[in-house]
Amino acid sequence: MANHDKLKTRLFEIIDSCFFNKNGKRKYSYLVIIHPKIYFVNYRSDSTLKYSKVEIKNVLEFLIDNIFVVFGNQVFQQSVGVPMGTNCVHLLTYLFVYSYEAEIIPKRLREKRKFLAVDFNSTFRYIDDVLSINDNNFHSYVESIYPCELEIKHTPESSTSASYFNILLKVDIKGKLTTQLYDKRYDFSFSVVNFPYLCSNIPLSPVNGFYISQLIRYAKVRSVNNQFLNRGKLLRNKLMVQGFQQSRLKSAFRKLYGRDNDLVRQYNLSLGQMLSDVFHTDCYSVLGTLILTTENFVYLIKI
Known part of the structure; x- marks a missing residue:
């Protein structure tokens, strides 16, 4: 995970993009949170549960700067990453990694390489697991997309199989994709x-x-x-x-x-x-398969 300065910089940029247009003109003034509704307002709101861009940044900065860990009789302040188990850790991780992913498509379009941008249509990520389907060039761009702090691992079981969460994906000799339940x-x-x-x-x-x-x-x-x-x-x-x-x-x-x-x-x-x-006593298990169709196979990485 990144150091806190980089983490805050990336998150603050996302916050700015929510409140301002690309030309710098203000788009919204407040984020209003009235459970179960959450929405932006342009000018004013009578709600007491409204937050400006500055207030959201201040809350986020306080959270990140005040992470402490107790070990024995010593107290340490965390300066890199955020601890697992914190309520917002998944959201912070999502937004941090997303800030890099969101840059790749506009960059390809500016370079007149729209065909490469389209290749990412079947790329998915859940926290730190990325699945890319039918993109033979994805491995060439992985390290240029994600920051150096993230360790990238190529983790398919073989050239024709890969596990992604609780699903084992396999390509048979006919080029069809089969799926099985999987638990490592x-x-x-x-x-x-x-x-x-x-x-x-x-x-x-x-x-x-x-x-x-x-x-x-x-x-x-x-x-x-x-x-x-x-x-x-x-x-x-x-x-x-x-x-x-x-x-x-x-x-x-x-x-x-x-x-x-x-x-x-x-x-x-x-x-x-x-x-x-x-509820029969026999516990022998033979897993079946479900046949789907696909042209190529899957590129799976762990970041």
């Missing part, structure tokens, strides 16, 4: 503790809600039914070892089937069939 924790030779134990004295209601959220995540990959059911079975087996009650998990599954039926009806299976499969 299953690649380790040891069991990774990533779900709560009920013996930890935590409330049951949020935990069962967490189980439903995991099933929703599996279903949203839009995989075929054996992918969804086998992952559901693996999750059920893991949670049972960690003290969960099968009756409560079944109840949560029924709630998912009724409340989020638009996600699970794609599998054309009844609730009874799903319950029988997921």
Whole structure:
């Protein structure tokens, strides 16, 4: 992550662009925050929850300049980056990296290289993970886009496969893209503790809600039914070892089937069939695939 001076400079430039046009003429005077609405106003507002450009900068500067870490009996002031876990850290990271990405398209257009700008249409980023599809030249521009503080790693599994979050992307011999559910924790030779134990004295209601959220995540990959059911079975087996009650998990599954039926009806299976499969004692899993079409493959980097 960048030092705080560079971080603030980049963020302040974004703030300026929100309040002023490119010609320097004021576009807005205040940002008004009245939950759930957030909007800009041109001149004045009677709201007491309005913030000028200067006020927003001052708040942001105070936040960044007053990050302290306690280690033993010593207190350290952080001068590079922002600590993980801070409520706004994701937003600050997004905006900092975006400030560099936002420069690349106008630059290509000024250079009369519109065709290169179009190539970025299928490039996506989530915090520090970038996925670029069908852009054979992307690797040539990565280091010129992002600042030197960001370490760039090329991380596909092979020339025809790459994982991006919970999806494993593969190109078959016919040039078609297949997708599978993927969790890197299953690649380790040891069991990774990533779900709560009920013996930890935590409330049951949020935990069962967490189980439903995991099933929703599996279903949203839009995989075929054996992918969804086998992952559901693996999750059920893991949670049972960690003290969960099968009756409560079944109840949560029924709630998912009724409340989020638009996600699970794609599998054309009844609730009874799903319950029988997921809550069967056999934990063997064979992941299925979903066929999509694409011309080239994926370039995946970690920044």
